[in-house]
Amino acid sequence: MHSIKEIFKKGPGPSSSHTLGPMNAALYMKHCHPQADAWKVRLQGSLALTGKGHLTDDILIRTLGPATEVTFDLKGTPVHPNTMYITALQDGEELETVQFVSIGGGKLEINGVPAANTPEIYPHSTMAAIRRWCKEQDITLDQYVDMVEGPGLNDYLDDIMDAMLASVREGLAAEGILPGSLKLKRVAKELHEDALACTDPDEIFHLLLASYAFAASEQNAAGGFVVTAPTMGSCGILPALIYHFLHDRNYSRAQLLKGLKVA
Template sequence: MTAITTSVFELFKIGPGPSSSHTIGPMTAGYRFYNAVDDLNLDVQPDNIEIRLYGSLSATGKGHGTDRAVVAGLLGFSPDNVECEFLEALAEGSSHQFESGGISIPLSVKDVVFAEVENDFPYANTLLLRLRKGTEVLFEQEYYSIGGGFIKLKGQQEEIPRVLPYRYSNMDELKAILTDEGLRMHQAVLVNETAITGVSEEEVYEKLDAILDAMKLSVENGLSAEGILPGPLGLHRKAKRLYENSAQTNAADKFLLRLNAYGFAASEENAAGHIVVTAPTSGSAGVIPAAIYALEEDLGISREKVREGMLVAAALGFIAKHNASIAGAEVGCQGEVGVASAMAAGLVAYANGLRFWRVENAAESALEHHLGLTCDPVGGYVQIPCIERNAMGVVRAYNAYLIASVENEIFHKVSFDEVVQAMAETGKDMNSKYRETSLGGLAVSVPNC
């Protein structure tokens, strides 16, 4: 299998919620189309843009804000520079002008077509963007949203493979490198990251600090917010109440309640369409931030140790993505909250100074007990069961860390690679109605109130 060449900052991306595959990815696709048009020299002046969404982008695109996201991208905004207020205005139907390459065309979310859910494209979540004169197609691009905000373009030339100092495709290969080279896990990831990005180790840590600060800010904003989340479900925020009421409990319950509150807080911010960090997706953007907030604010773990833990979490996310998927549309929520829980468990274990075999065991346990988890958002909104599921994911991550910290190594039977393989196979067998289409499970059992 080819070696993993993903950057830490391709996995952890700052952007608006509520979904990396349905919001950040489509916005990126629209932005790339906007830039591609700028390089065109058309003989015929187009008069309209065709925007078609397929797969779960169509099935749950309204609830995920996919229409406003792709339109924002077409208007020249990328996920890291768009204002939430602008996205909210787009959702309300405000009209703007697509202006690129000397072309000017009126554009709003009303121009987005929610097309076939079942389709024959290479990836279910496909966006088809076309410049047209009447019905004549002058230019088109076909994009695939493959999870975690990652986008593929049909016909795009494969990049020249990055040759990294430490080449691994799974956990067994990474452990062999650590043993042979006498490295700690974060050191190998850091060396590879400097090779990928061409920046210094200090700059990598500076960028990690920006990611960590954004994660903690999403928790803090969620802890201070009240009211009802956007959309027809009428779901009330819970994070602030959980946090405030935790003071009335005993010490053990207080920590557990606060951990839950942090998970709710970041996830509620994501559900509101506010700024979060994909970790590894937006739908799972509450798990790792909750763990980090608890580590630094409740347990006094240093930022240095947390940075190192983040690099380890990234490696776990790389392996899951490389050998299975982190997309709910491909493998269900086991690939989103399940992988996030594994990453958080590994992060907490590593930040607390555990050896790499205990780190692996913690990550494996967390993912193992998310196997088979479906993605069935009620009404297509990243709210029920997504928000509470993030809180459960971070609690399970912490529990996996606790068990791994004291267990006997020789009695642990399942490896991280084995559980990732199980997740991939489970995802293949999972009925499409449980993979982010809102056609099964809670999505049909719970009334869209």
């Protein structure tokens, strides 16, 4: 198994391949060409066909700046369904064009070079083996994670938890219509208000959790920053639980960090 850091990542919704990957590609180009004053981006394959609905052009312009021209190439033959070309310009002259393939999870292939494989750091591959080993060593599951991951994980997950909580909090405060042709209305705030007005304890519990999950999911749909858990499509479930246990059940952040490690 890979590091937990490979599972929990922050980024703009609604898709790790259509928004997080393109954002990372744009950041790569800005790092390589800080002198660039304009950009051209050509999207192919799925990025061209569904990129508008997935806010791909929006995140590219937000990251590269307003002097960015995004085109949707529906006729070209992509090397991969999620192919894009970013050109850096200075004073109208081309500096470099780079081919990116967004392979999922925000990872990129750059000019045909595969993304570096992250090492598998966990010595066991099944839950039964992990539990058996922990019993032999007389340690808890979160202690097992600490042992394998090493120092720095708490700080990383503390930042991840802040992002999860923010996605719920901001989603609960938002109103209006979500981006896209379906014109879906946000419902998280109304669900939360219904929960606060409810007198049935069981119904309150269900409405609260639903409102939290909808809040994070609606932030994702609107292109807000969420946490992959493990994908952006499932970004509402764990944050809803974290928010509930912190604010409604008075669990400590230290307890919830242990929970994230085991989750």
